[in-house]
Amino acid sequence: MSAAPAPAAVPLPRLGHAGSDWALRHMPLLATTVRRHAAALVGRRVAMCLHVEPKTAALVALLREAGAEITLTGSPGTTQDDTADALRATGTTVHGRRGDGPAEHRRNIDRVLECDPHLLLDNGGDLTVAALAALDGGGLHELIGGTEETTTGGLRIRELPAPPPFPVVVINDSRLKLLVENEYGVGQSVVQGFMNATNLMLPGSRATVVGYGPCGLGTARTLARLGARVAVAETDPYRALEAVMHGHEVGDLATLLPRTRLLFLATGHPGVIGAGELDALADGAIIAGVGHQPWELDSGALAARTASVVRYGSAGDERAVHRLHDGRELTVLAGTRMINLTAAKGNPIQAMDLGLTLQARSLAAVATLPLAPGAQPLPAEADREIAADLLTHLTA
Ligand SMILES: NC(=O)c1ccc[n+]([C@@H]2O[C@H](COP(=O)([O-])OP(=O)(O)OC[C@H]3O[C@@H](n4cnc5c(N)ncnc54)[C@H](O)[C@@H]3O)[C@@H](O)[C@H]2O)c1
8 A cells, every 4th residue: 555645844855947846846746756765766876868858857856865876868859958957066967968969869878877877767778778788798787677668668678689687667568657648748748849849720730640559649639629630540450440439530641641731650660651651741741750769750761852951940849841852842840859848848747747756666666676587567566556646646
């Protein structure tokens, strides 16, 4: 049975950074959980690869309060430099800046691992894969195990030729996370990011969402509630059926793309929009990424069709208008990196309160429980503990 939430009277750590301190005030579940499991975290060196933004800063502040030592880098293109600077000012080692490309990102990952971690907290699998290489090279003697935030990273770890010789708790395996964060949090923040990036009106617009997992479902629902005419392309017949039941038009890409004005990519798979799909897409379409990697649009196929590009905005959140050889124009937002992170403030705070609580609870489980090696969900008892706490907070 879970303990009562930490009393509000216990002061929260302060980072002196408005966004992070605001986030911390609205993450009661995280504060409760980290404080309850502080004994498992004290003295642990934690290497982290997670979007460097205020909710992550709140997690770092609470883990440090519990006595853990944190070294952090972000995912390329999503680091918020002011948040990174605030963390550095309070003594956390943070590698990387917003404009970093893939090569700098790989270097940042290697530098994070130089802390000789006990625990890894990963988002996308890069840190785990680099840790496996370091282990092969005879390093990381004190590594106990890690966590992985995303579906994409979980798949990557499960598809490795040999499973990691240490436990990796995959946060996205939690039913609780899929419901609260992916469906409701991503759904809201992706649409918010799209509106921030474009300042366009949604009512009446024809939007197509590709992929109807929790992220696509939430995106489609938010778009529809704001008046967009939503269509869904989904290869899994059960999920496609669910989209029909939710009132969306469902079809294959060949049918939907010629009528698509706004295109949201939420499959997590590479090359979903390739040459044929680009040729079918309506003139004037705008493409935004939801999935973890900016690879659902085949950038090579787009480059081959592009006669000229006009770019608006700054590196990291640019709007690139491609004029194609056939005269059509297609706009790509932020190179299809996650639009809720590039053009909005990431997922809503309460959604990340839950997601990061699952992270912190998983780190404590990895540090203390005899878990089997390889990718696995958070033990059911710990998941239930958090569900009970969330219910307490939401119904208080
Ligand atoms: N933007 C964010 O903040 C955020 C947050 C969480 C997860 N994600 C990422 O979003 C992506 C989706 O997450 P999810 O939990 O919904 O994943 P999921 O795997 O549950 O859903 C993806 C869906 O896409 C479908 N699909 C695959 N290939 C397709 C194709 N060619 N055409 C049509 N449908 C296709 C699959 O059948 C599946 O139903 C992942 O990459 C995940 O890491 C992003």
